[in-house]
Amino acid sequence: MRAICCYAFALLQTTGVSESGGAFGGGVLELLERSSLLSQAVLVILALFSIASWAVILLKLRQFRRVAVQTARFSDVFRRSNKFSEVQTACKSLAHSPLAGVFQAGYVELNAQLRQGGQAGGQTGRPVLRSFDALDRALLRASSMEVAKLERRVGFLATTASLTPFIGLFGTVWGIMNAFAGIGAAGTTSLTVVAPGIAEALIATAAGLFAAIPAVYFYNYLTQRLKEIASTMDDFAMEFLNITERNFS
């Protein structure tokens, strides 16, 4: 990170030198150089928001991709196995699947109840579950925990999406205030005087939208994926309960 920041700073420096000494490469850097300290601070804040939100986006996309792959593999193992112990063994290599987490919570609760519980009728020797509600609560708790884990840092995208346009707007308003003050001081309403100040000011709004637009899109996308995963976990919990009820009641 430090190396990247140093490189960015060096890039700005070298570009600034070449700008002052040679060809006119573009107007953005020129506008940035002219903008006030507050506008530059606003741009730095927006850049940090953008970097952090993209980091969250990359993290979550990678996490959700692993979740999808390992959930498919877990479902396959769960359908094929006849014993919970086989599924439990497979779960150790499927750490990213939320279904594996739900299953493990149910399996632990099931084992605990079976160790304490008696046997049905005393003749057949078939183990009997003491409380389905407790098992349901354990599955529900595990499901909530998995959802919370997947939801972590997604809220930051919502914060970025809603906050950065306002920060950019603040920078723009401040820049336009300065521009109008400059117009008043110059005593002329020539477009030559007005336009540069407004162009500088509008950069902040552009930067705010640059940070906000991907954040909005990926927040909605990740939230939708999260709902799908939560629905899959509910389905799996009910299926787990059904299987348990068939075998241990």
Next chain:
Amino acid sequence: MMDVSSPAARAKDAEGIRGPLAISAGAHVAALAVMLLGPSSWLGGLGSPAAEEPDVVMAIRLGGPEGPGEGGETPLGGRPIQQILPLEEARRPLWIQPPTPAPPEMTVPTEDARRRPEPETEVDTVPEEARGRTPTRGPELLDGSTMADTGVEGIGIGLSGGGLGGSDGELDLANFCCPEYLSTMLQLIRRQWDANQQVPGVSVVRFTIRRDGAVDGVAVDHSSGYLALDMSAQRAVLLTSQLPPLPGAFTEPSLTVRLTFEYRR
């Protein structure tokens, strides 16, 4: 591998944020680099438009140092000239004086005298190639850029001053044939140029004149450091959207000019 059997362990994130954060910061730096170092046409109107590298680029400095006033010796006045040498004295043979004929006697025409018929032969006109010209001797054209007082009134090139300042004039005509065209062009641009910006600075604008005289590809080639000055210079060229068509002696399809606008306080 993490202990997946423990709910507390499962609640933790298996991956840290540092890796994606570094990737994101690197991507932002790359995007910044592309924005600053890449072709400015990618940014639309914020940068100068990308233009194809033209064949002929002409550099003219407007608002150069104070010249000697209107006219005078300028580099344009010192163009290659035709040197006229004095004619050698030719020895002419002396005329052979014929004897003077006797004057005719005056006679009074009689009444029955007839008028002599006029000859009907046509008078030959002077052929085109026989018309008188100033004879010249010696080498016809002398190449060079020496300053010669030819008596020709110089073409004032320059906006704020009285033309190019003698031999210090910044004028790279790139073997351009027709300085009169430049004079017309600069007069048209001068009409649109507001040189009074209260801030000193030098702004270079690059533009291309098409064969039909249309001006396009107007871009700030070197910024003065003040947006107002750059915009004023750019506006002067943009408002002069139509110039006279390029002269026929100039054979290139277009002419690219780097025009230096010099602002004084």
